[in-house]
Amino acid sequence: MNYIIGIDLGGTYIKAGSVSKEGKLLKEVSLPSQGEIGPQAVVSQIAKAVDNLRSEHAGDELLGVGIGSPGIVDLDGGTVKYPPNLANWKIFRLGEEVSKKIGVRAEVENDANAAAVGEQKFGAGKDLTSFIMITLGTGVGGGFIVDGKVFRGETGGAGELGHTTINMDGPQCGCGNRGCVEAYVGQRHLSRRVAEQLKGHPESLINKLIAGDPEKLEPKVISEAADSGDQFALAVWKETGTYVGTAVASAFNLFDIGTLIIGGGVAKAGRPLFDSIEATIKERVLSSLKPRVKVMKAQLENSAGVLGAAALIAE
Amino acid sequence: MNYIIGIDLGGTYIKAGSVSKEGKLLKEVSLPSQGEIGPQAVVSQIAKAVDNLRSEHAGDELLGVGIGSPGIVDLDGGTVKYPPNLANWKIFRLGEEVSKKIGVRAEVENDANAAAVGEQKFGAGKDLTSFIMITLGTGVGGGFIVDGKVFRGETGGAGELGHTTINMDGPQCGCGNRGCVEAYVGQRHLSRRVAEQLKGHPESLINKLIAGDPEKLEPKVISEAADSGDQFALAVWKETGTYVGTAVASAFNLFDIGTLIIGGGVAKAGRPLFDSIEATIKERVLSSLKPRVKVMKAQLENSAGVLGAAALIAE
Numbered sequence: 001m002n003y004i005i006g007i008d009l010g011g012t013y014i015k016a017g018s019v020s021k022e023g024k025l026l027k028e029v030s031l032p033s034q035g036e037i038g039p040q041a042v043v044s045q046i047a048k049a050v051d052n053l054r055s056e057h058a059g060d061e062l063l064g065v066g067i068g069s070p071g072i073v074d075l076d077g078g079t080v081k082y083p084p085n086l087a088n089w090k091i092f093r094l095g096e097e098v099s100k101k102i103g104v105r106a107e108v109e110n111d112a113n114a115a116a117v118g119e120q121k122f123g124a125g126k127d128l129t130s131f132i133m134i135t136l137g138t139g140v141g142g143g144f145i146v147d148g149k150v151f152r153g154e155t156g157g158a159g160e161l162g163h164t165t166i167n168m169d170g171p172q173c174g175c176g177n178r179g180c181v182e183a184y185v186g187q188r189h190l191s192r193r194v195a196e197q198l199k200g201h202p203e204s205l206i207n208k209l210i211a212g213d214p215e216k217l218e219p220k221v222i223s224e225a226a227d228s229g230d231q232f233a234l235a236v237w238k239e240t241g242t243y244v245g246t247a248v249a250s251a252f253n254l255f256d257i258g259t260l261i262i263g264g265g266v267a268k269a270g271r272p273l274f275d276s277i278e279a280t281i282k283e284r285v286l287s288s289l290k291p292r293v294k295v296m297k298a299q300l301e302n303s304a305g306v307l308g309a310a311a312l313i314a315e
Numbered sequence: 316m317n318y319i320i321g322i323d324l325g326g327t328y329i330k331a332g333s334v335s336k337e338g339k340l341l342k343e344v345s346l347p348s349q350g351e352i353g354p355q356a357v358v359s360q361i362a363k364a365v366d367n368l369r370s371e372h373a374g375d376e377l378l379g380v381g382i383g384s385p386g387i388v389d390l391d392g393g394t395v396k397y398p399p400n401l402a403n404w405k406i407f408r409l410g411e412e413v414s415k416k417i418g419v420r421a422e423v424e425n426d427a428n429a430a431a432v433g434e435q436k437f438g439a440g441k442d443l444t445s446f447i448m449i450t451l452g453t454g455v456g457g458g459f460i461v462d463g464k465v466f467r468g469e470t471g472g473a474g475e476l477g478h479t480t481i482n483m484d485g486p487q488c489g490c491g492n493r494g495c496v497e498a499y500v501g502q503r504h505l506s507r508r509v510a511e512q513l514k515g516h517p518e519s520l521i522n523k524l525i526a527g528d529p530e531k532l533e534p535k536v537i538s539e540a541a542d543s544g545d546q547f548a549l550a551v552w553k554e555t556g557t558y559v560g561t562a563v564a565s566a567f568n569l570f571d572i573g574t575l576i577i578g579g580g581v582a583k584a585g586r587p588l589f590d591s592i593e594a595t596i597k598e599r600v601l602s603s604l605k606p607r608v609k610v611m612k613a614q615l616e617n618s619a620g621v622l623g624a625a626a627l628i629a630e
Contacts, residue, residue: 163565
């Protein structure tokens with residue numbers, strides 16, 4: 001049987017998985033990425049993960065290795081530029097080096113773009129030629145599929161939805177700008193905002209769930225409270241949805257795209273968040289777009305990184 | 316000699332011009348568009364303008380007619396959908412009907428997109444494969460050139476830069492959204508803002524120039540005062556530039572494009588406005604984009620509509 005290997009390259013760990021051409025995850029391994037040593041060490045770790053998976057598929061043909069990487073990716077040589085969280089790494093032809101080392105085709109794409117390709121090939125975007133994928137987690141990532149392909153821009157850096165300004169005088173964002181949507185809904189910012197508002201809501205179930213420890217104020221806890229009908233928790237998701245929806249409405253107007261696919265840890269909040277995102281987009285986009293607005297949940301969930309990377313080869 | 320006819324279709328007038336393949340405007344005529352009667356009347360007026368210009372070029376070959384139209388344009392049949400300011404017009408195959416009537420090829424594009432194509436073929440964008448064109452006038456229009464072509468989105472409605480939110484709680488915009496950049500810098504909004512601020516600036520030269528008549532508070536007057544060194548007028552352009560620059564920074568991050576070309580009446584403000592736009596973009600875009608940020612003035616100016624339309628045929 002033919003199979004693909006998908007590599008989700010992170011600052012600390014590499015997650016690698018063997019995947020069928022239809023997007024079924026077969027085996028998975030995890031190794032330290034050794035990003036702190038440098039790119040050659042990362043190549044060795046990727047090769048180790050590939051060898052490991054290959055030994056599980058003796059007799060089968062490996063079609064190629066797809067890699068989802070942080071940073072800006074140039075398709076020429078699968079070059080990764082200045083990836084955040086990978087020290088000692090400036091500009092490196094990762095795809096070329098991996099391919100040399102393991103003897104099969106290797107394709108590299110930015111991780112947010114790879115997640116979008118994953119949804120397009122194997123998930124919620126299967127029947128769509130154009131959509132915007134937003135990933136709500138520590139950061140806010142974006143991957144834009146336009147006419148069936150990743151929209152990459154001049155250098156491969158396109159789709160930075162998290163750094164769309166929603167309030168020009170808003171809070172400082174890690175990128176240096178003020179009022180980016182990430183500065184409102186990135187996980188740390190979200191938790192900080194909720195911690196402040198929580199003081200005014202002693203009745204909220206969230207207080208009981210975190211037992212006075214603000215470190216525990218994670219999206220999961222807010223969702224748990226919201227699922228129990230906690231009004232404050234529901235209001236948090238509603239407010240969060242207005243921030244996300246405002247940024248997405250600007251992107252919809254610029255790209256003339258009407259479908260949003262939502263992934264990432266925060267997306268587990270489900271309906272209370274999604275309904276607010278959808279209502280906000282419909283309220284804010286141009287009238288010609290309103291009837292086309294559609295908000296969907298990503299389908300690949302926990303394996304999105306590996307499956308998205310594998311989808312680069314399935315293309 | 317071969318020539319092209321460019322048609323700038325407006326709600327009240329049709330401006331038509333014969334143009335050389337190199338983008339030189341040869342002759343120009345203007346006729347009422349008769350948009351209030353309906354699309355067939357507009358076709359007749361376009362045909363009249365074309366006949367008029369043809370008679371000036373006896374013996375020369377007309378290569379085609381390009382039309383820049385308000386509204387969303389579908390390239391199939393040159394179909395114009397619900398154009399604002401053209402009553403009794405829903406969905407109409409304008410290109411096809413004009414072509415039938417005059418017996419030559421006709422291409423239609425949205426007017427903001429046509430302006431961008433004009434700059435690409437004949438103006439400031441000649442050596443560029445990707446740029447964003449912003450038109451600052453009554454409204455704020457956008458035309459995006461990506462990899463040498465107009466970026467059109469799913470239905471041809473892409474590039475609506477004027478309706479990028481810069482402040483989610485900002486003033487009401489004509490589109491129904493709040494805090495769009497157009498609600499800050501569209502000509503009427505700009506004049507209203509200046510009228511309010513002017514009360515606190517009795518020393519400003521603008522007071523003398525408008526002689527107490529707020530109707531005269533046009534961009535031209537603000538520029539006249541700014542050119543004389545009026546501090547308040549200079550501050551107006553600086554503030555206006557921060558609004559424009561904030562919206563453009565979001566678009567640059569989404570498209571990974573670094574070049575902005577600025578056209579439209581308000582662009583006549585020149586350096587005081589342009590410097591502020593450029594500084595704001597550089598302050599706000601992602602660090603990978605900062606070195607590529609470039610702000611240019613459109614070159615086609617008063618004939619941008621006709622030359623942009625003609626450029627559709629020169630392609």
